[in-house]
Amino acid sequence: MRLASTGALLGAILLNAACGETVQTIPSATARKADSAAWQIKDNGFIAPGWTPGDQQSWNEQLKKRAQAQNDFATPK
Amino acid sequence: MARMKFICDAERCIECNGCVTACKAEHDVPWGVNRRRVVTLNDGVAGERSISVACMHCSDAPCMAVCPVDCFYRTPEGVVLHDKDICIGCGYCSYACPFGAPQFPTNGTFGLRGKMDKCTFCAGGPEANGSEAEYEKYGRNRLAEGKLPACAEMCSTKALLGGDGDVVADIFRTRVLNRGKGSEVWGWGTAYGKPAPGLGAQANPVKKS
Secondary structure (H helix, E strand, O other): OOHHHHHHHHHHHHHHHHOOOOOOOOOOOHOOOOOOOOOOOOOOOOOOOOOOOHHHHHHHHHHHHHOOOOOOOOOOO | OEEEEEEEOOOOOOOOHHHHHHHHHHHHHOOOOOEEEEEEEOOOOOOOOOEEOOOOOOOHHHHHHHHOOOOOEOOOOEEEEEEOOOOOOOOOOHHHHOOOEEEEEEEEOEEEEEOOOOOOOOOOOOOOOOOOHHHHHHHHOOOOOOOOOOOHHHHOOOOOEEEHHHHHHHHHHHHHHHHOOOOOOOOOOHHOOOOOOOOOOOHHHOOOO
16 A cells, blocks of 8 residues: 555656756856957957057947948048 | 948849858858848849848847847847857748848758858957957958958949948938939848838938928
């Protein structure tokens, strides 16, 4: 009798295991890496002239100036 | 802070595929993967239009929403990038993307699907900017070099504009006002949301009598 009730109890535990909630957070080992700021770069020989690498303001100005090269209605300076 | 966007002017695109070639060459993109391609609508019919298509770096990117391993992230400049070390190549992003941007290289004898590859707005990925590792995985980081995407800068007719959304929208608006037509910006509504009524360039404005 005791054996049967123990068996039933174990069976119930096993059946309920499927209803358990597993942790769904991504472990830090598989989490994506952080990226560095777009204006931070070590000289690789391909940096465009006219701005200071590492300076955000200078980078913003450089990209604005560069974008105007696509504007064929702009007055040449 | 700049908000990077692409505009493709269908009135100007001549289907030369210069953007596609520039992208391929700049990033050493493998055979079978096209980060950018030119799509022609009504090919051979009068009034056909061509559009250069790639990842539009959406404001509310569906690829980011569906990725089961959370490999996507958005930079402060609005560029949607991903970590190839995390990607499992499941292809969910490919189904979610309205522009067909995610590409999957096939490897080996049985053509196994590799990790996802897509346009990075020439902004590399989560490796040190301008490093060899970044180039190997994501291609050149032109943005960090103070340049704009190769496809846009290479475009011979300046149909493809890339850069800060405000700047490229101003360039496009000037064009539309000068030529008086072709104000439709393909894909912008899908990628960046519909503009508020009363804003944006309007070709042939209706005169109220």
